[in-house]
Amino acid sequence: MADTSPASLAKELLAILDRDEGRMGRIDRYIRGEHDDPYMPPQADDEYKLLAKRSVSNWIPLLVSTPAQALYVDGFRPGSSTEGPSEAPASTSVEWSHWQRSRLDARQSAIYRGALGFGHSFVLTEKAKRGVTSKGLSAKRTAALYEDPANDETPYAALTIVALPKGEARGKARMWDGSYEYAVTYKSKADADSVRVARLKRHGASECPVTRFAASVDLEGRTVGVVEPMIALQDRINQSVFDLLVAQTYTSHEVRYATGMAPPMQMEMVDTEGNVTTDPELAVDSRPKLDAAGNPMPAQINHNARRFLFAEDPDVKFGSLPAGPVNSLIDSIDMSIRHLAAVSQTPPTHVLGQIANLSAEALLAAETSLQRMITEFQSVFGESWERVFRLAAELEGETTSAENFHGEVQWRDMESRSLAQAADALGKLAEQLGIPKRGLWKRVPGVTQTEYEDWVDMAEEDDSVGQLASALTRATPSTSSVPASRDEELIAA
Template identity: 25%
Template sequence: MSAQEALRLTSVLEQELDRRQAAITLWNDIYKGSQNLGFASERFKAAFGGLFEGFSDNWSEVVCDAPSERLCPVGFRFGTGDEKDPPAADKDAQRIWQSSNMDAWSRVAHTEGSVKSRAFALVWAADPDADEVEPEITVEDATQCIVAYEPGSRRKRKAALKRFDGEDGYQYSTLYLWDELWKWRRKVSGSGLILPSSLALSRWEPRGDRPDQQRIDNPLKRVPMVELRNRPRLTDDPTPEHQQVIPLQIAVTKLIADMLTASEAGAFPARWGTGIDLPKDPLTGQEIDDPELWKLAVNKMLRASNPGAKFGNFEAADLSNFVAGITLLTEHISALSRTPPTYFMGKIQNVSADALTAAEAGLASKCRIKTTFLGEDWEEVMRLAFLVKGDEKRGNNPLAETIWRDVEYRTEAQHIDAVLKKKALGVPWRQLMEDAGYTPTQIDRMERMLEEDANRAARSLAFKVPGEEDLGAGQDQQADPEVVA
């Protein structure tokens, strides 16, 4: 591809990336709870000013975090196609995963995808000039990256673009193709913010002075960026986890703001009085209507000199209606997002373990579906990592499999009881350990410890008990008549 063609493709991808920015920013702001009081009434603002400026009863964060915190890849397998040789967890894949700190950053990728509908993983050589090239996996943000697919395909990646702002007043971008990379930069109005292409002060130009700083060969022969889509669809774009509950989230916060306004205006019982003689001006004889006279509080008392004066209280505002409305909306949020109701309750009382398991069935089912799609993405990431190392066999192996930690939360007693029942059915030991929640690294360590225990037991049986040889010799000597003679 020529430089002009690469520049045109960069412009096309950049326009689509700009189109996504507004929605991603809104989803992220709702997740952080930073826009929930934008609808506050003038009465609320007059009553509280900026007192609750940072307030947010934010359930969107719970809806997004509930599934992402249960998605934890713990290893990878690469099948051989031979059923007689079942694959174990690949140790090289585990080392690559650990060296890129993906135990932690994969959690970030799942959270980002849950909030922004997409996350990205980039695979490239950590040091291309090293004697032994090692892969590096990095998690990329949806505001900076985009992947384009071949026409009519949702799997075959055609190109990818990463755009970010530097601290030197330049904006940088890299176009990833199956056979080459193109690097660009341009001057922007400021730094520290990812600016859309319409705000750029200049067009893209080569990043460096030498030709090899602009175009780089791609030895992987595959686009090295993978898109992790949340709730993928065939023709529609992926969506964030909290998209359908955003209106309910805004309604919850509005009801709480209204309740605070009502508590300020009517929760304190208002007092009334009749037949009160107002003080008079000694010079004019006119009644003085002093506003301070009617500013009542808990520590103030009303009194009157007129014997016919009467006093009383209005009923305080009932806030239970607001509480009922907020409870109803949070129940709808729970049902629509399949987030367990226990996540929305301040306390749990008299709930059995079976009831908790049933309440989490929807979330567990949703997480299992996510592991299916995300597992395919992480397998492609690991194949790219092996291609970086020059391992064509595992880099093109279609039988890769992601090993996930169990997405269900169960007590230790329930977990071990289930494992023992599987053992009675004849499930192999290593599979039992995986079902028990141990990682491949922990299972390998336990396997070595079992071998050491077995060797130690065998060595102890190889020696006779002290005194056993003397006792046996005496018995043989008594049994031989010639020796006795």
């Protein structure tokens, strides 16, 4: 039987972090632009190394930012176990109040970027001084254990490092299981004997309060982001750019040459004893200046388009070597970038910037693959947020909301559509299909949860005023129905 004591769990979680440290570190380096050097000859000089440094063209952040910028939770509909959605305003629900208290409008992006970059990230939901809050945890410092990592949404235990070991100071970490929070200290992630665990308190939830946000999980429980599969293509682009820089530095310009003559040498003055001197009055002779290896050093030739070359010896010949072509290298870079765009499902218009003379239909077709990928991320991340909301409701003491699995995360519509196009489409849905107009309000581009609820309130107020006006109109008799007085009857007669 497996040992499930807190100390054993802490050792296993730290071992997972130690095992994945190299892989996570490499992904992090590529996101930050610290790539592996392209191939260079073993005897490469400083000029080659400078060109290699300048050849890094970091496309990785674009692959992370493009889907992350289209993921934005704009609201949460609590739902109801009965038929139909809950009529309570979503902005006043316990779940959404926890969201605003945690400032997740701004912090959610970092959670998505971590999940897209490393394959997964985590969110911790806990009680704080100002109420229940949630915050993101880095995949480089956090690990979780699952009985079935491919299908379980609730971890058996989770650990996050809060301070790394430094000198004699031990590293510190926090760990949670299904009931308690623990303080963990250690000397090294690989040193299991140095791990110490102390129970702190009950965290208040009925299960581990850490939620995993995984970009992609296979049936083996492995998570993969958008960065790791693209590292090989990124290295290919860097190599092509390096080859281009080398070619344009050494072969892209016409080279002039002269044969049958020796270049002038650098000269230095010597005194009567043969020592080098810089005083012209002490100098009695001159000789070629030697380098460290004892070879004469040629003088630099100041030649440009305004100077003319000539020689006294009739056997001297002048000529030039043509520049080497670089178009093939440019085409190679363009091809590699296109491969990167195709494999990562990033529209070519995002990476190449070629949007001239493209119709709206062409742009929509180019972004179809990206929209499918974003929809997949919304599905998996939405399930994770729903668990976070249930945990928040449970910690707030809302038992009904904690057991409600009918809630739904509402994602902001980030597709490129004009307001006029959206209004025309929504109008046709209402007129031709009979969809209630109020049910289409959330489809308006850019509308927030608060704006939607304001519209609902204003519509109810307008409806109340209209009903009151109708009631007053029905209660007030018209002029024609009022009986005429006796004087009016005599006048009429």
